[in-house]
Amino acid sequence: MPDVSVLIAGQAGFGIDKSGLIIARIFNQLGYRLYVYRDYPSLIRGGHTFSIIRAAQGKVGTHKDKIDFLLALNQDAVDLHKERLKEGSRIIYDADTVKAQGTGVNAAKIIKEENASEIMRNTCIIGSFCKTAGIDWQILENVLKRNISREIDVNLKVASRGYNAVDKISGIERLKQEPLPVVTGNEAMGLGLISAGLKAYISYPMTPTSPVLHSLAGLSKDFSLKVIHPENEISVILMALGFSYAGERVAVGTSGGGFCLMTEGFSFAGMSELPLVVILGQRPGPSTGLPTYSAQTELNFALSAGQGEFSRLVVAPADAEEAYYWSGACLNMAWKYQTPVIILSDKNMGEGAYSFDINSMPAVKEEGPAYWDGKDAYKRYLNTETGVSPLAFAPLKGNVVKINSYEHDELGITTEEPGLSKTMQDKRLRKGKYLEKELENYPTVNVYGDSGAATAVICWGSNKGVCVEAAKELGMKVIQPAVLWPLPLQKVKDAIGQSKTLICVESNATAQLSGLLMCYGIKTDKQILKYDGRPFSLEELQEQLKDCSSIK
Amino acid sequence: MDPVNLGTYAQNTWCPGCGNFAILNAAKAALSSLAQEGTPLENVVLVSGIGCHAKIVDYINANSFYSIHGRVVPAAEGIKLARPNLKVIGFAGDGDAYGEGMEHLIFAAKRNIDITMIIHNNRVYGLTTGQYTPTSPLGFRGRSTPLGTSELPINPLELMLSSGATFIARGTSHGLELLKKIFKEAILHKGFALVDVLQVCVTYYNMYQYYDKRAYELKDHDYTDYYKAMDKIREWDYNADKPIALGTFYKKELPAFEDRLPKFEKTVQDREARLKEVLNEYV
Numbered sequence: 001m002p003d004v005s006v007l008i009a010g011q012a013g014f015g016i017d018k019s020g021l022i023i024a025r026i027f028n029q030l031g032y033r034l035y036v037y038r039d040y041p042s043l044i045r046g047g048h049t050f051s052i053i054r055a056a057q058g059k060v061g062t063h064k065d066k067i068d069f070l071l072a073l074n075q076d077a078v079d080l081h082k083e084r085l086k087e088g089s090r091i092i093y094d095a096d097t098v099k100a101q102g103t104g105v106n107a108a109k110i111i112k113e114e115n116a117s118e119i120m121r122n123t124c125i126i127g128s129f130c131k132t133a134g135i136d137w138q139i140l141e142n143v144l145k146r147n148i149s150r151e152i153d154v155n156l157k158v159a160s161r162g163y164n165a166v167d168k169i170s171g172i173e174r175l176k177q178e179p180l181p182v183v184t185g186n187e188a189m190g191l192g193l194i195s196a197g198l199k200a201y202i203s204y205p206m207t208p209t210s211p212v213l214h215s216l217a218g219l220s221k222d223f224s225l226k227v228i229h230p231e232n233e234i235s236v237i238l239m240a241l242g243f244s245y246a247g248e249r250v251a252v253g254t255s256g257g258g259f260c261l262m263t264e265g266f267s268f269a270g271m272s273e274l275p276l277v278v279i280l281g282q283r284p285g286p287s288t289g290l291p292t293y294s295a296q297t298e299l300n301f302a303l304s305a306g307q308g309e310f311s312r313l314v315v316a317p318a319d320a321e322e323a324y325y326w327s328g329a330c331l332n333m334a335w336k337y338q339t340p341v342i343i344l345s346d347k348n349m350g351e352g353a354y355s356f357d358i359n360s361m362p363a364v365k366e367e368g369p370a371y372w373d374g375k376d377a378y379k380r381y382l383n384t385e386t387g388v389s390p391l392a393f394a395p396l397k398g399n400v401v402k403i404n405s406y407e408h409d410e411l412g413i414t415t416e417e418p419g420l421s422k423t424m425q426d427k428r429l430r431k432g433k434y435l436e437k438e439l440e441n442y443p444t445v446n447v448y449g450d451s452g453a454a455t456a457v458i459c460w461g462s463n464k465g466v467c468v469e470a471a472k473e474l475g476m477k478v479i480q481p482a483v484l485w486p487l488p489l490q491k492v493k494d495a496i497g498q499s500k501t502l503i504c505v506e507s508n509a510t511a512q513l514s515g516l517l518m519c520y521g522i523k524t525d526k527q528i529l530k531y532d533g534r535p536f537s538l539e540e541l542q543e544q545l546k547d548c549s550s551i552k
Numbered sequence: 553m554d555p556v557n558l559g560t561y562a563q564n565t566w567c568p569g570c571g572n573f574a575i576l577n578a579a580k581a582a583l584s585s586l587a588q589e590g591t592p593l594e595n596v597v598l599v600s601g602i603g604c605h606a607k608i609v610d611y612i613n614a615n616s617f618y619s620i621h622g623r624v625v626p627a628a629e630g631i632k633l634a635r636p637n638l639k640v641i642g643f644a645g646d647g648d649a650y651g652e653g654m655e656h657l658i659f660a661a662k663r664n665i666d667i668t669m670i671i672h673n674n675r676v677y678g679l680t681t682g683q684y685t686p687t688s689p690l691g692f693r694g695r696s697t698p699l700g701t702s703e704l705p706i707n708p709l710e711l712m713l714s715s716g717a718t719f720i721a722r723g724t725s726h727g728l729e730l731l732k733k734i735f736k737e738a739i740l741h742k743g744f745a746l747v748d749v750l751q752v753c754v755t756y757y758n759m760y761q762y763y764d765k766r767a768y769e770l771k772d773h774d775y776t777d778y779y780k781a782m783d784k785i786r787e788w789d790y791n792a793d794k795p796i797a798l799g800t801f802y803k804k805e806l807p808a809f810e811d812r813l814p815k816f817e818k819t820v821q822d823r824e825a826r827l828k829e830v831l832n833e834y835v
């Protein structure tokens with residue numbers, strides 16, 4: 001089965017990120033399914049940055065340690081990644097700046113001769129890579145034309161010089177599959193929200209969710225979106241609640257630090273029953289931590305954020321397809337149940353790029369909340385059987401819409417009366433029960449591999465990709481709850497079935513999912529935890545799972 | 553419309569003699585008058601924070617958003633951006649707007665977003681029982697500063713003017729007619745309007761006599777002139793014993809934030825088809 005890994009590396013500012021995406025799209029044109037891992041430090045120029053592009057016949061969601069091609073734009077690229085080379089790996093490098101064995105091309109010289117800017121060394125190297133790998137010039141030309149808007153003629157010239165300067169070494173197989181969109185998790189979350197009728201997105205920039213802000217700002221004209229970047233995260237969440245009050249479907253995006261600032265507003269959303277979607281992109285903490293790396297450390301935070309007790313939905317999509325589907329579903333749920341929702345993303349899922357098949361998930365459409373029928377006088381907090389009060393928005397002739405952060409009566413006027421306080425708290429919590437019931441019809445728990453396997457790997461979020469692939473060869477099954485709250489307990493239990501050994505794989509140091517399962521009497525036998533900010537590689541997880549297979 | 557019709561069944565729990573009554577009555581009168589002149593009450597949304605002031609939204613039968621402490625402004629901005637046809641009026645205390653949520657006020661002024669902020673500035677925390685606020689004078693003895701504060705107050709109007717607010721006024725709770733007039737003018741002003749009301753807390757900081765002695769109404773003041781406005785605003789710094797000017801200090805017509813935001817077609821005709829096109833661009 002074809003399975004090719006390409007690593008391109010250099011300094012921040014060399015265009016490594018864009019180049020990685022171009023390489024992915026070249027493979028896409030050859031019929032491959034893609035996963036791109038991006039690794040970069042927290043700086044603008046300098047440092048070391050790289051992307052690993054993995055192209056395979058089937059769906060992939062993880063990178064491998066070993067690579068087939070190393071595209072080196074500086075010496076570090078070779079020195080720091082030589083461990084990843086295996087027999088038959090090929091280094092393609094700028095011979096003017098890098099000492100290595102393999103395919104050298106005088107990229108710096110070519111740039112100078114073509115009067116091109118220095119960043120185009122990567123276009124030159126990509127040209128040389130395509131020739132080395134036996135990829136048709138025409139494919140490269142088409143991909144470059146689609147992906148580069150500035151100085152495309154010079155880029156094409158530089159790419160063709162890189163292409164023609166080297167020899168063909170291998171022939172990448174062309175697969176009989178149609179190309180698919182290559183979408184990052186962040187882009188997919190934005191598109192999924194749009195599919196369910198998003199009207200406004202409000203965010204203060206913070207890695208790893210800033211790209212959601214950027215991509216939605218870019219799409220604002222296409223979908224009449226109001227995209228606002230206010231003074232801080234407190235303003236973000238309060239502005240969003242203002243939109244929500246006015247009846248506009250809204251989402252916000254941030255990371256752990258920003259969400260800390262939002263928690264008071266989050267609790268307010270719970271009390272005032274204002275629909276709200278929060279994209280919470282995880283990165284390693286505590287505090288600033290490793291800002292450009294990944295983690296799964298905010299599960300407990302997401303489950304408990306905000307003072308008081310209120311119902312919420314916490315969903316952790318695992319890849320771009322799930323991100324699209326669940327973002328739409330979350331927006332619908334937020335409005336149907338007038339409750340805050342957290343989409344728990346992480347840097348690997350958000351900034352990773354995946355082949356995206358829209359038909360792999362159920363279709364998402366805007367689903368309306370219960371609206372006021374206009375018959376009786378409007379009561380914003382009408383106490384109903386489900387706890388869900390019909391929605392209406394100002395202006396309403398002869399009626400008022402009052403929302404309140406204090407405990408309040410059905411009209412929304414403050415109360416401190418004990419009986420009413422209890423009634424209203426019960427009303428709000430009751431919504432959670434109905435939400436939980438509706439979720440039974442959703443793909444809240446995914447199971448992969450042999451359902452009768454003796455060993456089950458349980459994971460969440462972006463670790464799904466690596467777990468599914470690693471477990472497959474070892475004959476284990478993988479259980480991935482996409483919804484973490486309300487925990488789909490029965491489905492998790494059904495998924496575990498007769499399995500004797502349960503291994504939990506998480507990117508945190510305290511096994512947070514394992515802890516949550518323990519609250520429901522599900523004990524994991526072993527926890528494989530990684531908390532250095534980097535994703536598991538396929539080989540790494542396989543080794544660790546093998547070590548566990550002796551557990552009885 | 554009779555102002556009385558604007559009431560609700562909520563029991564008023566302000567102390568007898570509280571300066572908030574003046575603001576409540578002036579606000580009701582201004583809203584009634586605006587309704588008669590073509591701004592229907594259903595198009596008005598009142599936003600409040602947390603503190604004694606905030607109860608005002610329970611006492612007025614109008615759309616309302618009872619927010620959290622310090623967060624009147626961003627909520628009001630969100631409502632305005634979502635529905636520009638609504639008149640959004642924020643009520644906030646001095647602890648609320650000038651303490652906990654000062655950054656929002658500066659940014660709202662900078663944007664010149666078309667909302668009105670009415671500040672119940674009693675220069676003391678009432679509901680938390682008597683601590684100093686950002687506008688309490690130097691040496692103020694409150695429950696958190698029994699030996700007196702060691703910091704000077706801010707002059708919020710000076711800050712608002714330099715931040716870009718396009719309507720700045722001051723009133724007191726002993727001047728109902730002036731308050732009504734200012735509120736109406738502020739609400740009708742297109743752009744960010746702030747009215748600082750020297751509202752007296754009878755329980756923790758009774759300044760009725762102090763204000764009555766020093767307050768005077770601005771006459772022949774050119775409120776279109778930034779520097780003249782600044783001079784008048786700086787006359788009293790909320791600390792020294794100086795005459796206290798009331799009325800409109802500054803008023804200027806400038807494009808509001810929502811007018812400067814990009815305008816798009818009202819609806820996306822076929823969201824699904826457009827989504828497919830967008831996805832195709834990622835191939």
